Amino acid sequence: MRQTLVAGNWKLNGSLDSIKQLVAGITAGAGGTGDTQIAVCPPFVYIPLVSNLLAGSKVAIGSQDIADQEAGAFTGEISGAMLNDFSCTYAIVGHSERRALYAEDDELVARKFAAARKAGLTPILCVGETLEEREQGITEDVVARQLDAVIKLESIAAIGEAVVAYEPVWAIGTGKTASPQQAQDVHAFIRGKLAGLDQAVADKVQILYGGSVKGSNAKELFSMQDIDGGLIGGASLAADDFLAICMAGT
Numbered sequence: 001m002r003q004t005l006v007a008g009n010w011k012l013n014g015s016l017d018s019i020k021q022l023v024a025g026i027t028a029g030a031g032g033t034g035d036t037q038i039a040v041c042p043p044f045v046y047i048p049l050v051s052n053l054l055a056g057s058k059v060a061i062g063s064q065d066i067a068d069q070e071a072g073a074f075t076g077e078i079s080g081a082m083l084n085d086f087s088c089t090y091a092i093v094g095h096s097e098r099r100a101l102y103a104e105d106d107e108l109v110a111r112k113f114a115a116a117r118k119a120g121l122t123p124i125l126c127v128g129e130t131l132e133e134r135e136q137g138i139t140e141d142v143v144a145r146q147l148d149a150v151i152k153l154e155s156i157a158a159i160g161e162a163v164v165a166y167e168p169v170w171a172i173g174t175g176k177t178a179s180p181q182q183a184q185d186v187h188a189f190i191r192g193k194l195a196g197l198d199q200a201v202a203d204k205v206q207i208l209y210g211g212s213v214k215g216s217n218a219k220e221l222f223s224m225q226d227i228d229g230g231l232i233g234g235a236s237l238a239a240d241d242f243l244a245i246c247m248a249g250t
Ligand code: PGA
Pocket: 009, 167, 171, 172, 173, 174, 175, 210, 211, 212, 213, 231, 232, 233, 234, 235
């Protein structure tokens, strides 16, 4: 039985004060979320603070990105070892905003995935199609290509030690959630593809859905057979909203 994971991606949001408040709210309610695994991914500069504030709670911490390199002349980058120094468990790689706005291609995302694993972090690998790709009927091709780049550089076994997040680009931040069945169809495709390579990996890997998840739609999404939780953007910025989604996983 796979556990439900709810991960908050705070993106480029928050201030010292608002983040202290948000973490206080989340930790105050986290005890009531049963077996649901919870993680938050703050902007890099707040990771040391949030890591301290979360100590002793069940809430894990992750980064929103990671360098594909270990050290050296790579201005502006943050390495896996640095994230490890501040108790990060997860690193999001290949978020669609990074792919679209910062020109990250499948190969770079695969190298970031490898860098996270090398540092002992669990990558949260984001995959998903744009609206145009969905309308062209190539959703499965796109998702398969994004997964294959990682499997080729690493291995199918490495996917078993990661988390996959299916995030249709057209549903991110738009208020347009994929219907539970639309999401389930792609999750089942992903799990089936992985099963074709290694059944044990397919059975084990948590596949999260992301894209306008809210307290009001989380339960229905998480009840689908192949949806093992969510990657939450907007609704992770208010403790009550985020906790309501965590509760939906119980
Ligand atoms: P959203 O973002 O929940 O605001 O749609 C999801 C994500 O980008 O991970």
